[in-house]
Structures are given as structure tokens and as C-alpha cells.
Amino acid sequence: xxxxxxxxxxxxxxxxxxxxxxxxxxxxxxxxxxxxxxxxxxxxxxxxxxxxxxxxxxxxxxxxxxxxxxxxxxxxxxxxxxxxxxxxxxxxxxxxxxxxxxxxxxxxxxxxxxxxxxxxxxxxxxxxxxxxxxxxxxxxxxxxxxxxxxxxxxxxxxxxxxxxxxxxxxxxxxxxxxxxxxxxxxxxxxxxxxxxxxxxxxxxxxxxxxxxxxxxxxxxxxxxxxxxxxxxxxxxxxxxxxxxxxxxxxxxxxxxxxxxxxxxxxxxxxxxxxxxxxxxxxxxxxxxxxxxxxxxxxxxxxxxxxxxxxxxxxxxxxxxxxxxx
Amino acid sequence: xxxxxxxxxxxxxxxxxxxxxxxxxxxxxxxxxxxxxxxxxxxxxxxxxxxxxxxxxxxxxxxxxxxxxxxxxxxxxxxxxxxxxxxxxxxxxxxxxxxxxxxxxxxxxxxxxxxxxxxxxxxxxxxxxxxxxxxxxxxxxxxxxxxxxxxxxxxxxxxxxxxxxxxxxxxxxxxxxxxxxxxxxxxxxxxxxxxxxxxxxxxxxxxxxxxxxxxxxxxxxxxxxxxxxxxxxxxxxxxxxxxxxxxxxxxxxxxxxxxxxxxxxxxxxxxxxxxxxxxxxxxxxxxxxxxxxxxxxxxxxxxxxxxxxxxxxxxxxxxxxxxxxxxxxxxxxxxxxxxxxxxxxxxxxxxxxxxxxxxxxxxxxxxxxxx
Numbered sequence: 001x002x003x004x005x006x007x008x009x010x011x012x013x014x015x016x017x018x019x020x021x022x023x024x025x026x027x028x029x030x031x032x033x034x035x036x037x038x039x040x041x042x043x044x045x046x047x048x049x050x051x052x053x054x055x056x057x058x059x060x061x062x063x064x065x066x067x068x069x070x071x072x073x074x075x076x077x078x079x080x081x082x083x084x085x086x087x088x089x090x091x092x093x094x095x096x097x098x099x100x101x102x103x104x105x106x107x108x109x110x111x112x113x114x115x116x117x118x119x120x121x122x123x124x125x126x127x128x129x130x131x132x133x134x135x136x137x138x139x140x141x142x143x144x145x146x147x148x149x150x151x152x153x154x155x156x157x158x159x160x161x162x163x164x165x166x167x168x169x170x171x172x173x174x175x176x177x178x179x180x181x182x183x184x185x186x187x188x189x190x191x192x193x194x195x196x197x198x199x200x201x202x203x204x205x206x207x208x209x210x211x212x213x214x215x216x217x218x219x220x221x222x223x224x225x226x227x228x229x230x231x232x233x234x235x236x237x238x239x240x241x242x243x244x245x246x247x248x249x250x251x252x253x254x255x256x257x258x259x260x261x262x263x264x265x266x267x268x269x270x271x272x273x274x275x276x277x278x279x280x281x282x283x284x285x286x287x288x289x290x291x292x293x294x295x296x297x298x299x300x301x302x303x304x305x306x307x308x309x310x311x312x313x314x315x316x317x318x319x320x321x322x323x324x325x
Numbered sequence: 326x327x328x329x330x331x332x333x334x335x336x337x338x339x340x341x342x343x344x345x346x347x348x349x350x351x352x353x354x355x356x357x358x359x360x361x362x363x364x365x366x367x368x369x370x371x372x373x374x375x376x377x378x379x380x381x382x383x384x385x386x387x388x389x390x391x392x393x394x395x396x397x398x399x400x401x402x403x404x405x406x407x408x409x410x411x412x413x414x415x416x417x418x419x420x421x422x423x424x425x426x427x428x429x430x431x432x433x434x435x436x437x438x439x440x441x442x443x444x445x446x447x448x449x450x451x452x453x454x455x456x457x458x459x460x461x462x463x464x465x466x467x468x469x470x471x472x473x474x475x476x477x478x479x480x481x482x483x484x485x486x487x488x489x490x491x492x493x494x495x496x497x498x499x500x501x502x503x504x505x506x507x508x509x510x511x512x513x514x515x516x517x518x519x520x521x522x523x524x525x526x527x528x529x530x531x532x533x534x535x536x537x538x539x540x541x542x543x544x545x546x547x548x549x550x551x552x553x554x555x556x557x558x559x560x561x562x563x564x565x566x567x568x569x570x571x572x573x574x575x576x577x578x579x580x581x582x583x584x585x586x587x588x589x590x591x592x593x594x595x596x597x598x599x600x601x602x603x604x605x606x607x608x609x610x611x612x613x614x615x616x617x618x619x620x621x622x623x624x625x626x627x628x629x630x631x632x633x634x635x636x637x638x639x640x641x642x643x644x645x646x647x648x649x650x651x652x653x654x655x656x657x658x659x660x661x662x663x664x665x666x667x668x669x670x671x672x673x674x675x676x677x678x679x680x681x682x683x684x685x686x687x688x689x690x691x692x693x694x695x696x
Contacts, residue, residue, distance in 0.1 A: 025488075051488065056515070056518075057511075057514060057515055057518050059511045059514070059515070061477060061507060061508055061511055062477050062480065062508075062511035062512065062514070062515045064477065065474065065476070065477020065478045065479075065480060065481055065508065065511070065512065065515070066477065066480055066481040066484065066515060067481060068477075068478045068481055069477075069478045069479060069480060069481015069482035069483070069484065069485060069495070070481045070482075070484060070485045070488075071481075072425070072466065072478070072481070072482050072485065073425075073481075073482055073484075073485025073486060073488075073489065074485070074489075075485055075488070092471055092474060092508075093474070093477065096471055096474065097471070097474055097478070102674055102675065102676065102677070103454075103671070103674045103675055104454075104457055104467060105457050105458065105459065105466070105467065106454040106455060106457050106458035106674055107458070107673075107674050108457070108458050108459050109459075109466065110677065141675060142675055142676070144676075144680075164677075165677040166676045166677055194680055194681065241680035241681055241682050241683075243681075244681070244682075245681070
């Protein structure tokens, strides 16, 4: 075991898979000799050569096409999109092409591609760096969308994502890259995609969340505990397909739920999750399922992040509304 | 200072003219079927020349029958190919089996001649998944609808071949309109940066639906767009099968020798509409222009060339026509016999392992389908 930050755990997962499978290729803008703008691919080109870990021209769409073509030749591409706000440049290659490859070829071809990309607010990035766009990806049949919140999860989920034979969007929250360390096994291990984890057990309220909001929710749960409320926190880990069984099992116990996301209310995953809860657990609900989300504006100018981004206080406020409904 | 700026710009204009003048059209056979460039003559045996003619005649018949079958409602989406036989088939003829084709939506003939069974091409037209289930060992992907996407993917396929040390190429096709897309440029630029074995073909038939090529760009040729990627570009007479073959063969040679990609512009024409979905070319094309290009028909000039050499006659042509008609009839019949698609089929092609939500939907539709 070693104490790792999330970024170190990600590098470790990439190194593990580059060693395990000669078909794994890591590429993107500045991921080679530079080791990535966040050092996620630090040392990998040196260890595995420029043939396996290489830089690309500055063109996201071309990177997506490169991944599709390499996959058609039997490779297992792990491209990086430098910031997920730049995904609009590569929407066709992702949603229009690789997501549909298995289906459009009737199973003849597939796209075992894992797209890694940082996102998320709280670190005062310039425009179009921090936007939460997982909702766009989750609406495209054929994709899986994974968002880890801890170093341990990041490593196990990334190894699973790379081994998955369908395209996976692996979104890495920038605020979580180095915010804390955790014990991470040095050997390889996997965490199944599509499985949530109960990060904290409780009896009175279920919080369903993902990404940086997991930590805000855990903080809120601690505060609520002091006031006598027992709160269960579910980290989805994979937001598409999401683990509705774990959510429903929790609500059958607690009878109350909120969904917490960093994305705007009209975006993200919360509405889908609320709809599934309504379909499957309405008779268990003592109160409506409320959402914590950002305002429906463009992602804030960096100085406005603190007033705009949802935080544990918003979680507490919404939790109380549901607890006292 | 002002006069200095003016001088610099004047130099740039001259430089542009100089660059544009480098892109002369390669032609080997003129409209009369006469060899006008003996030096560039490709090395093809008599049998190969006959086979190329057979394929071109066959494909002309396939186009005629496809239009007719589409009108009868027995085919769906169809983009006519008549006029582009030299551009499409002579380029495919220059490939080897291990080369990978990434076609656009009009490039069905190339993938048929590369090994896709005819009945599956018809199923593609109708909208049936089996049409896209390319047989193992046939190195093609189904026709790309998103114009430009095939270009960036070709760069990836070519890089994959280079990494494997394969002596093969990725070849892809777009039209004149497609050369305005960002993915067109990114594709040739990526392949150039990686010196990847790719052949990029632009079939310039002068029109993107109703928009003439002059409205796509003020560049005098499309071949010169290769300059922006730092790769060789060549413009060929796309109605001349020998010129197209020679250009592709040479580009292939360069590519497998590790010298990188080539952009080839073929000057061609589609005699029919853009697609069979209601396009009416008389709204945007004059009869004069149609007549001018009909004189350039690749079949006419290649027929004359082969007849002069004693390699072609009417009987041979009729035999190909009869065989084409017969095989098309059989293929349509085979397409008719294909089982209808079910939602459960479509669900099963989404992922290797079915996620829970799809498993649930699969059960619901299985139940519906069993009634």
C-alpha cells in the first residue's frame, strides 16, 4: 500500500495497463515528454517509449478520429482531452462515431477507447475548463461515463475502463487531483463499472452524488449527524449506466433522498436519477426527491465560483427541507 | 512603410500563383482514348486492363439498376455513382487486399469490389444492420455519413498500420464539399505529422448537392490543400482510369515505403442527382455542362483505348452487362430474404456486456416480440 493522491493513482493505473497490454496507447496534447498538464502521464513516455505514449497536434477532433482508427487496427487507445470544456470540438468523434461503432457495424467493430479528461470547479480556471458536461455524454447510447472521487476508486475504475471493450469517458475532477491522499494498493485491482458505493451509512436520508460533491455531501452528513440526522451517502462512481439498485435499496431503508451534483440544474445526471427513483421507489418515499445543483447559467467567471458552486451548506439546507417535509 | 507592405503582399500573390501552377492535371488517356502521357503509363497486364473495364461497366449497370430499384421502393438511401467509375474503381483497383477503405456515402462501389457482398450493400441502402456486418478479412468500414469523419479516422487506421509494421495503407474518400470541413484538414494534417501510410482522395465532381465548388473555396485546386499539411498533393483527370490508377499506385508505394500520406484530387462528374431523396440537378446544373462532361465519360474513352488494342468488343461488354443484371437480381432476392430487425437485435449490438438498463429493456422487448 502507498499513500497516493488521485493524480498519482491515475498515473499508476495507466502504468499498470501500459505494462499489462501492449495494445494500450496513451496520447493527447502534451502527454508525452511533458507528462501532461497535470502530470497525469509523468514518466510514462520514458518508461514505455514514444511508440506507446505520444503527443498529438492540437486538434481534439483529430485526436478522437485517431483513437477510432487505432481501435480499428486492434489497439486500445487511451486518449486525453486536455480539459473537458473542449469536448465540443470532438463531439462527433465521441457521440457520433465511437459510441455507435459496435451498433453500426452489427458487432463487427468496436471502440475500446477510454477518454480521460479533467473537469470541475473550485480551482479558478479560465473559461471552458471546469464545466460539468457529463450529462451530454450520458445522453449518448453506447458510452459509459465514469467519475471517481477518491484515489482508490480512480485507480480501480480506470483499470476497468481501459479493459472495457466499449468506449468509456473517464472524467477527473481537478479539485480532487491533489486535495488529499489515500491508501492505494500498489498491485493491480479493478472496480466494476456501473456499481455505486455507499461511502457512509445512515438511516434517515439518502444522498446520491458523484465527483467533488461526494466530499461536500460527506461533510454535510457529518454536520447533520451532530443535529441527530443519520445520513447515507452514495457515490455513484459510474454515472452512466448508474447503479439504481443500490439507490433504491438505500431509499427503502431511509424513505427520503436528495441528489447532489455540481452541474447546472438543467444539466448533469440528477433529473435522470430522480425519474428512476420515482419509477421504482415512489411508495417508499416520505418526501419528494430534491436536487442540489448549480444555477442554470453559464459556468461562472472564476471569481464568482464560491457563490455559484454548490457546497456542503447547500446540501445541508436541501437535506433539511426533505427531512422536515 | 506603407509601400513596403504593398510590396510584400504583391510577392505573396505571386507566390500563390506559383504554388497553384504546380498543380497541373495528370492525364494519361484523353477523351478519344489516346495515350497522351506515355511516361506515366501504369504497368498493367492485358487481363488487368480488361478486368478494370469489366468492373467499370458492371458498376455503371449497378448504378442504373440501383436508381430503378430505388424508384420501385426496393432500395432506400442511394447516392448515384455514374460518371465516377474511373475515380472510384481505378483507385480501388490500385489497392491490395490488406489495405483498409474508409468510404463516404457515395463510395459503395469501392467496398463492394474490396469484398463486401452485393446483397449487404443493398441492405445498407435499405437500413438493415446486416448490411454493415462486414465479413472477416474484408478491410472496409460501412459508408460514412458524417462528411469528414472518415478522414480523421483514416489517419488513425494508417497510424495503426505503421505501428504494426504492416505494408498496407488506409484509403479514404470525400467530395469537393467535404474539403471544407475541419476534419478534412485535421485528417491530412495528422497523417502528415505522423508520416502515416494514408491516401486521401477528394472526388471533385464540381457540386456539393447544389453548391458549386467555386463556393467552397477560392483555392484554384483542392489538391493544393495538401500544402497546408505539408504533404504531396496531385490533381488527376478523374474520368481517366489510367491516370487515377497511376496516381493511387504511386501514392501507395510512397506510403508503404514510409514516406507518408498523399492527397489526390480526381476531377470527375456525377451524371445523376446528389441522392435519390428528391434532389433535382436541373435546378443548379445546365444541360451544356452535363453534355460537356458526358463527352468525358470514363467508359467511352477506356472502351476506345481497349478496342484499339484489340482487348474489348461488344460481346465482352454484353456479357458483363448480363452478368451484372443477374447478380443484382440474386442479391436483391437475398436481401429480401434477410430476417426483419428486432429491437432485441439492436439492443444486443450496443455493448459487449449489456448494462442493467438495457437488460431490463431487452426483457420488455423480448416479451413483446414473443407475442
